[in-house]
Amino acid sequence: MIERIIDKRGHDLGGGFEVGRVLPFHARRTVGPYIFFDHMGPADLAPGLPREMDVRPHPHIGISTVTYLFDGALTHRDSLGVTQGIRPREVNWMIAGSGITHSERFDHAREHGAHMHGIQAWVALPTEHEEADPAFYHHAGYADLPTWEEQGLRGRLIAGSAEGMRSAVMVHSPQFYMHWDMDAGARRTLPAEYEERAVYVAAGTAMVGAQILNAGQMAVLEPGEDVVVKANEAATIMALGGDPIGERFMLWNFVSSSRDRIEQAREDWKQGRMKLPDADDEEFTPLPEDRDFT
Numbered sequence: 001m002i003e004r005i006i007d008k009r010g011h012d013l014g015g016g017f018e019v020g021r022v023l024p025f026h027a028r029r030t031v032g033p034y035i036f037f038d039h040m041g042p043a044d045l046a047p048g049l050p051r052e053m054d055v056r057p058h059p060h061i062g063i064s065t066v067t068y069l070f071d072g073a074l075t076h077r078d079s080l081g082v083t084q085g086i087r088p089r090e091v092n093w094m095i096a097g098s099g100i101t102h103s104e105r106f107d108h109a110r111e112h113g114a115h116m117h118g119i120q121a122w123v124a125l126p127t128e129h130e131e132a133d134p135a136f137y138h139h140a141g142y143a144d145l146p147t148w149e150e151q152g153l154r155g156r157l158i159a160g161s162a163e164g165m166r167s168a169v170m171v172h173s174p175q176f177y178m179h180w181d182m183d184a185g186a187r188r189t190l191p192a193e194y195e196e197r198a199v200y201v202a203a204g205t206a207m208v209g210a211q212i213l214n215a216g217q218m219a220v221l222e223p224g225e226d227v228v229v230k231a232n233e234a235a236t237i238m239a240l241g242g243d244p245i246g247e248r249f250m251l252w253n254f255v256s257s258s259r260d261r262i263e264q265a266r267e268d269w270k271q272g273r274m275k276l277p278d279a280d281d282e283e284f285t286p287l288p289e290d291r292d293f294t
Contacts, residue, residue, distance in 0.1 A: 001209040001222055004028055008039050008216040019120075022200065022218050024250065024294060031198040031220060032242025033173050035063065035255060036122030039202060039216065042071070043116050045109040054105040057276045058285040060096035060122075061265045062130045062248075062255040064172070067092045068158055068179070069118035070202065070236060073108035077277040082136045088118075089179075091139040091158055093169050097125065097132035099265065103280045119202065119238060121177070123159075124245045127257050129172045137170060144168035152186030152231075155179065160242065162193060175242025182206070182231035190227045190239055197221045197241035204235030250294045252287060259293065 006028060008020030020039035029035065045053075057077075067074065067086050074086040078094065079101045085108070086092050094102065108114055125132065139145055146157040146165040155178060159169040162176035180188060182204075190197060199208050200218040207230040208219045221227055221241075229237060248255055254262045268274050269287055276284055 001225060001227060002211055002219045003222045004220045005211070005213070006218045006220065008218075011038070020216055028220055030124065030196075030245060030248070031240060032175050032194060032196040033124045033245040034121055034175070034177075034198075034240050034242070035124045035245070035248055035250065036120075037200070037218070038120045039200075040120060041115075041117040042203070045072075045106060045114050045116055047109070047111060047113040049106060049110055051105075051110075055103060056283050056285045057101050057103045057280055058253055059099065059101045059265065059269050059274050060253050060255075061099050061261070062125055062257075063096050064123045064125065065094045065096065065120065066123065066159060066169075066177070067104070067118065067120045069116075072114040072116035072118065075105045075107040076102060077105070077280040078102035078136055079275040079277050080134060080136055081278050083279055084136070084138050087140075089156065091145060091169055093137045093139065093159070095125075095132060095135040095170075097130070097134045099268070099274055100134035101274055101276055101284075103277055105280075117202075121240070122255065123171070123175065124248050124255055126173050126245065130256060130261075132172075139169055150186075150188065152183035153188055154181045163191065173243060173245060176240065178239040180229075180237040180239065182229075182235045182237060184231055184233045187228060187230045190221070190229060192224050192226050194241045194243065195223045196244055197223075197227075197239070199227070199229055200238040200240070202236040202238055205232040206230060206235045206237060207232060251292065262293070
């Protein structure tokens with residue numbers, strides 16, 4: 001029923017804001033097309049926090065990124081000229097494709113303070129779409145993101161399709177990504193609809209099959225079997241997965257099926273050939289010199 005349990009590992013984004021990294025994991029790099037999964041917070045940020053805490057402009061290729069908040073706010077700026085606030089239970093979906101740069105700043109928290117809590121995931125693009133034109137989509141309305149209520153549970157389909165529902169977020173391969181808020185004692189079955197699936201506990205505790213999962217743990221599920229998730233206490237659950245995407249290489253923020261393509265992107269960033277966001281081009285994140293392929 002459960003193939004593997006992965007614990008989040010602390011990772012500093014470079015300015016002092018630490019996240020819990022779940023994917024990639026050395027023994028399990030992807031779940032469907034989901035190749036990267038960071039748990040942000042929960043953390044209380046005081047007004048006036050230094051700009052060094054922000055995620056400065058940095059590049060991506062070969063993926064889509066999805067930022068989803070439970071609490072707090074972020075400001076996204078990218079090289080397409082987009083400036084967009086990220087608020088709880090909305091979806092910011094950025095297609096990096098052939099190359100994009102963006103920043104994520106705590107503008108709201110700097111002014112008002114904030115309780116920050118959310119998830120950022122990367123979705124690897126199929127090989128035929130890895131060099132797609134970069135794009136950015138913001139989805140705020142309930143019409144775009146199917147929501148439903150069951151006994152003791154409030155659910156939202158963030159991306160993809162599942163159980164007869166389809167999100168309006170544009171995806172490039174078969175997948176699903178769900179958010180469940182579960183009351184203590186609530187139960188829900190995750191059907192064996194996709195070959196690769198995982199359940200992540202963002203808050204609270206839950207039983208996945210016969211295994212207890214605490215906050216910060218992901219259960220990668222075996223294929224072909226429905227799995228029951230039960231909240232031992234009030235819990236926030238993310239369910240995700242999809243069809244396998246094939247081998248991918250990763251170096252820093254670059255993902256591709258080709259090592260040569262990543263080397264090109266690394267050199268483009270080092271030589272300043274990737275455009276910075278128009279509204280945020282005074283600084284950038286340098287390429288870590290000690291990084292190698294993972």
